[in-house]
Amino acid sequence: MLSIGLTHYLVVAAVLLCTGLFTIMTKRNAIGILIGVELLLNAANVNLVAFDRFREGGLFDGQIMALFIIVLAAAEAAIAVGICINVYKNLATVDVDSARQLQG
């Protein structure tokens, strides 16, 4: 029977990463992009935890770091949403493509 090994986790994480990046590149809605970022961060988390789990002797740094990342993500989200609101106030939309005043 199939035993779930490290590789599977890594692959999952990698898929998460790509999904996140893809989301960011395709979504036009700022919130959507934020979700994409969250996916990226979680890809990292999956890796960290998985490594901790599979290293012989087991480690904890990774898990601690994962916790940190979750907190960071929260903080980031807070700021990000704030900014999105600000954008919405100014541009009356959160469509990132409408924010093209600065270019060239």
Next chain:
Amino acid sequence: MDLLTLIVFLPALGGLLCLFVPRAQVRVVAVLASLATLLVSLLLFPTFLGGAEAAESIFGTSYGKLQHVIRLPWITGEGFEIEYFLGIDGLGFPLIILTTLVSFLSCLASWNFDTWKINKGIRGYFFLFLLLETGMLGVFVSLDFFLFYIFWEVMLLPMYFLIGVWGGPRKEYAAIKFFLFTLAGSVLMLVALVAMYFYGGAAIEAAGGSVPSGYRVTDSGAPVAITHGTFDLIELATNDVIQKYFSAKATLFLGMRFAPIMFMFLFIGFAIKLPSVPFHTWLPDAHVEAPTPISMILAGVLLKMGGYGFLRLCYPIFPLGGEYWAFLLATVGVVSILYGALCAMAQTDFKKLVAYSSVSHMGYVLLGIAVMTPAGFQGAMFQMIAHGISSPMCFFLVGVIYDRAHHREINRFGGLWLTMPKYGTMATIGFFASLGLPGLCGFIGEVWVLLGTFDAGSKYTWAYPMAILAAAGVILTAGYILWLIRRVYLGNEREEYRGFPDASGREIFILVPMAILCIALGVLPMQTVFNFTNGTLDLLLAGVTDTINAMI
């Protein structure tokens, strides 16, 4: 306070003073400052007087004897020493005098600043002008490559503004062109600067970490020990270890032989300044747009830095490069001579014509240096000085008439000799000098260079055709200058110029010294130039040829 430092920074001080005196006095201060510089620089003469018998004490027995040396550490670290190192020898001295003289005269030529079309910011003008003089003098006296480079660049900005602010209609274009070209040259020089330092260091490393200096001795008479790479131009030229390493086959720079490629880097930098085809296109524009005094400086001094650079850096330090590129350089020189003359012939703008004639004349300098014969070197040096006198004169002559007629269309002039006899006479002297008429300064340089080139035939067969082509240049020169004279000065008087006043006292005062020098240099080349230069030049050339022979 030693003499050279004083000479170099006196103008800058005057410039600073200009910023703070009342507007009316600015030009007085400026003229006095440049005059003071001239007088102080004349104090250098006693050092070099003494003629043949004193030659050894003045010029030494091998390249590297310096006068009025001052060297203080500036930026140092272990294995690293940038010095404030000034000194002069037969190369620098005449050019310093030339610089101070031309600066003074052109400063005087700026006297009527208020009557110019753009007469705002007189303070700025004279400040920059004097700053420029400092830069130029610095280049000629500094013997530390880093310092040399600094002064070289310091010159850039003032010149840029002098052309760009007080220039003609297309001034900004011309100024930027000048700036970009020169900077393009100097960044290459910068690469060479770094490379030479480290390769010199590597050479000493290879030789065991400490080698005797090529020319410096301690008080006890023992040679100073050199333990790391150096920016000392004389050291780089005279130190056998460094020389051998530089010109060794095995020494590579990005896969290319070191000496030739470095020589080329430096050469391009200086060729742009010279300027030689194909790097010359900035010159006509710069000249045409620049105000008269700036043209005088530009033609009289700035162009000479190219030639000086060849003689001070390229050849002593990379003789092999000179050997390696000799043909190319000579070709470029000859092309400059003929091409410049032809372009001059086709011009209808008075100033542009003179500018192109500069290209042609400086071609002789390049040719003379490229063939590496005694006569060639001497001729090139003389040509620099001679051109440094005759071409500012020509530019001033143009300026004089431009002030009156407010245009420079050659074909719209005529009969000026009748309208302004004094001016006409001066013009004849000036233009015949640059035509290379015997008895005037232009002749000596050309003949020396031609004979020198031909003499090189024993080394390089291609030297014969080069010399002959270059000699053909004298016909073209005669062609465009006489045609110019005919169109502008001869012929019958024109109505629109009838009222023109003849050259004013100030103008005469500026023209006469140059006219006198034109004749003096032509009649007594030995006493006026060669006695001061040949000592160094011959030693320099001897060193160069020795290294080349040793390497081949």
Next chain:
Amino acid sequence: MSFLAQTDPWAGIDVGEQLFAFSPMIALICTMLAVVTCPLLFGRGPRPIAIVVAVGVIVTFYLAMRVAGVVSTGAISGLSPGGAGGMLIADPLSAGFQIILMVFLAGIFWLWWMGSAATERNAPEFFILLLGSALGMALMVSTLNLLLIVVAIETASLPSYAIVGFDKRDKAGAEAALKYMVFGSVSAAVMLYGISLLYGLVGSLNVADLAQYVATMGFHTGESSVLLSVGLLAFFAGIAFKVSAVPFHFWCPDAFEGAKVEVTTWLSVASKAAGLILLARVALTFCAAVEAPLNMQFLEPVAWVIGIVAAVTCTIGNFSAYKQESVKRLLAYSSIAHAGYMMMAAAVFVYAGSPGYTAGLTALLVYIIIYMFMNLGAFGITALVVWDGGSDKLDAFNGLMRRAPWLAIPMIICLMSLVGLPPFAGFIGKWWILVALGGLDSTLGWFLVIAAVANTLISLYFYLRIVVRMVFAEDQRAAVRAPVGGIALVNLCALALLLLFVFAQPLKTSAEQLSRGMYQAVASNTSDSSSARVADSGS
């Protein structure tokens, strides 16, 4: 080694000394708290805030100086016995950078006081964010722990996002903040992913161990080279974002153009500098970890990558600056280019490997300091012009030479210094980088030298465009009304640029001492820290 392995984590730790070692950062935090509480006591007016901030900055500066004095003898590693293993490091580099940071912060504060203070309604928030990012940068340069690096970068970034879009009514600001935020968080996330991979391979978050692992395994062992390289690159991507190196530079122009001038100035120097110092520290650790025979085969590719990225960054930065109409944007691009120059220095000390070749770090430090003055000057003048005319377009500079010579002249000096033209300090900065590169005496070195000088030439043109507008363009507008303090500030910068050229010696000497100390410190603590780890990772 695991936490359990350690019986008493506090054994042999002098808490007082360590608290002192990190007092500058603590002071910053206190200042932030003070700024928060200040409105409750003295109202939201800018003046009290300003006073508080001023005091805070001065205190921090003072503490940083003292710390620098102490650590010059040897590094102190945070809350851990011995030289290493701790998360925080106080050593000459961090202390030195904190000093520079405070000086710069003071400059920014001054600029703000001259310009925005009068109209600023949210002074407290502004300074909380500013100090926050400063704290983040201070942290960035004083850690070797991947976790803390992430935290530091985020601490530096998050306030920056906010502060870029600080003015709520400013469309451009909002947009800039959005872009900055998205781009920043993405690269941070990518970095995290990379770190997770590295952690998985090494089993530790300490960069020293990472270096040790790489040195022993190398890329050539075949073992997991893909993961390692991907991880490393992703990790460097995070730093590259801070440095705004190609291809992570996109945020830079937009964010800088949208933000207020003070903010732009702050970001253009501080965050890049912090990123570079971090890069330096990491790179040094790697160099120190790697024995001489190995380092060529392992470090040379890294150096090449950094070097090429540096060259490309320079070139793209310079070329993009052509035809810019907004001076802020133009200077933003120029700051990208300068980041490129500085990265060249980074390439040097990665390449050189051999301990003791301090030229690269020296050059970097000198350049950062000089660059600080150049940018402060250039942006400061831009700010003054913007505040006067309300526009940062080139036209706003027309005829400045006549309208405000005391702004035009320092501007010319700053710009020419940015070009790297003698006799201004910018040349000295470039000069040391060239010397460091030349000293490599390698293809990479000479390639970068040529790239650098070529870029000097390229950059001349667009800097001159401003000069041309200032000096040559005729303009009949009234003279610029600029606060005396502001004029004083920019002219001081210009003066500093002249003086730093003439008296290049002291700056260079001190930078050299500092970097030499760094090399010794890093070399020592890497060697004694990671022996055990090497043993068990080997088994």
Next chain:
Amino acid sequence: MGQYTYEILLACGVLSPLVSFWLLVFAGPKLGKPAAGWVAVVLGMGVPLVLATIVLIGWLGETEGGRAALTAGAYRGTWAYIGTIPVTVGVKLDSLTVAMFFMVTLIAFLIFVFSIGYMKGHSDEVAGKSKYHRFFAYLSLFGFSMLGLVLSSSLLFLFIFWELVGLCSYLLIGYYFDKGFASAAAMKAFITNRVGDFGFLIGLMLVFMHLGTLDLDEAATVFAQQYAAGTGIFASHFTLFGWSLATIMGVGLFCGAMGKSAQFPLHVWLPDAMAGPTPVSALIHAATMVAAGVYLVARVYRLMTPEALAFVALIGCLTLTLMALIAIVQVDIKKCLAYSTLSQLGYMIFAMGCGAWIAALFHLITHAFFKAMLFLCSGQVIEGCHHEQDMRKMGGLMKKMPVTGITFLVGVLAIAGTGIPIPGAEIAGRKIGLGGFFSKDEILAVAYVRAFEWDDISKHEEHGEAHGAGHTAAPEPEGSRAMLVADRTQAEHHDEHQPAAAAHGAQSTHDSHGGADRAAIFKDMKKLPSWMFYLAIFTAYVTPFYMMRCWWMTFMGKPRDQHVYDHAHETPLMYVPLVVLAIGTFVSSYFLFRPLIEDASHSATSAAMVLATDGELGTEAIHAAHGWLRWYVGGAFLVGFIVAIAIYRNGLGLAEQLKKVFLPIHTILWNKYYFDEVYDVVWVKGCVLVAHIARFFDTYFIDLLVNLSAAVTERIAAFSGLVIDNHGIDGIVNGIAKTSIDIGGVARAPQTGRIRNYVLFATAVATVVVVCVLAFGMDSGSGAATVASSVAP
């Protein structure tokens, strides 16, 4: 007189015109109208004339040996060093110098005097400003340069003064520079001369490089030694059109002479130079400067190889013929004289070419006298006829201006070579005749020998070598050649020749400058093509014709233009010099100069080539040649005169008919063989065309490169959508800027402002980097799986 007395006197003679020049430049305007002229007359030429006379007398007093000693010991000082080779400044002191110096000063003095009268009649005011003093300043400067030229001992100084006289001629031709044609002519003269100087320079270079000195005598010595040793210039195997390097050197130097003496391809400037005032034409373009070319050849004679001399002869021959023919159809009196000058110069050069060194210089001096006189006469005529130069409008002026008419006739007779060829008719052993008679006669005799009897002579020579080797202390063949000559004369001629011949031999034996080897060079000298001789003698018949035509049209017959006729008059101040010159033409030329030149010849030519002494002395061949040649040459003038008078006796009618008959020929001659037209198209227009091409290239070609590069960049930046603006571009720099801007376009292209694109680009690039690193940076490991396995529990 002492060793340096001569030098000092001569030097003063050179410098005093310079003084007068500066005086006139500065004080001229104040001196005003006649005074300035008199300054020039006294200071400018009077003093030199006096000094020259003193020197001449002193020199005539010297013995052969004394002169040789003086020549050898003449002053040499170093002026400058070219490389390491010194350039000496000094006095070339020998009989030729003395003779030339005296001739120049004498003629110049007379012409100066004449000019005062001439200028009195001429308006010197242009636009209300007097140029009077300027005229005399230029004349003085010319005096200085010409005398310096005569005196200088080094090729470089020869060249310097060479250019200076060129300058003076430029200034004087362009004296009426307010008239377009005058300034044009001046420019033409200078540039044409420059073309010659170009050759001169090449010659100088060769001398400098291979002979290693620029001093005339040293150069000759080295040349001879090198020939003997086959080293130096004779060592190189380089040839051009079959000319050895030595030959090229000689030809190069001769090119200078071609320019100044207006020889065949470069003759075009001289007729135009008549635009200058008539005294100038007389002084510069008839008597002195144009003769400088001949003088130069004489001076560098010892550096000439036979091939070079052959070339010289060829050029001379062509010139003398073609120009004489043109002279036939000229109607402008000055032009007519100008062409006759050209033709006579051709004679001199031709003489040099075929070795009649003495004859050439002799002809130079005689010609100087009578041609100067002729020009002054023409000036007188033109002056008298109210600036009318067209001979068709003159006629019958004899009554109005008898002195001029007579003197002119004297000149005509002289140039025609009038004399009495009958053997008996002699005075004191001298034939009776005018300058031209002897000199031309002599030239032709030498030409004849060179053309028909040269082989025998060279044969004799070998024999003579052996003979002489035993005979004299001087083993060198040249000496023996001299002895040979002496022997012959002893054997076959009257005694009065013996001393001279002995002297000749003596000269040759103690002759310095290694003439020995020079003689050897000439052993392999070719014969002169006989057609050259025929052309020369044919022209000897043409000359009298056109001269007499000229004279007759002017002075005889009936007045053709009453107005001109009424106006005609003459002024004493102007005809006094004429008379003096006429006398000079009669006597001094023969009795004084001939021996001096002959005396100079030995040292100046290494006598081997001095076959042609004069009709009395020389090898039997020449003697024989004279025997019958004198009838043809001597008789030529009669034929010429008779034909001319026959045609023009009564009016131009017959001439007109003849013109119709020979129309094509006349047209060609009338248009001077279309030289000016061709030159104008080929050289002037061509040069200007090239110049414009160069300018175009300079302005637009680089621009083209720029656009090219820009275009390429645009391809790269296809999506950057920047159009290249083409205005205001010349030169690479805009190219750089523009190209950069385009690259800037490329660089900025990703900066779309779309944050999503930013992420996309960043990721893409990063991925590329990863891939690259994986590909090149390290060998691609087995990836995650292996890691997994490595860390699996």
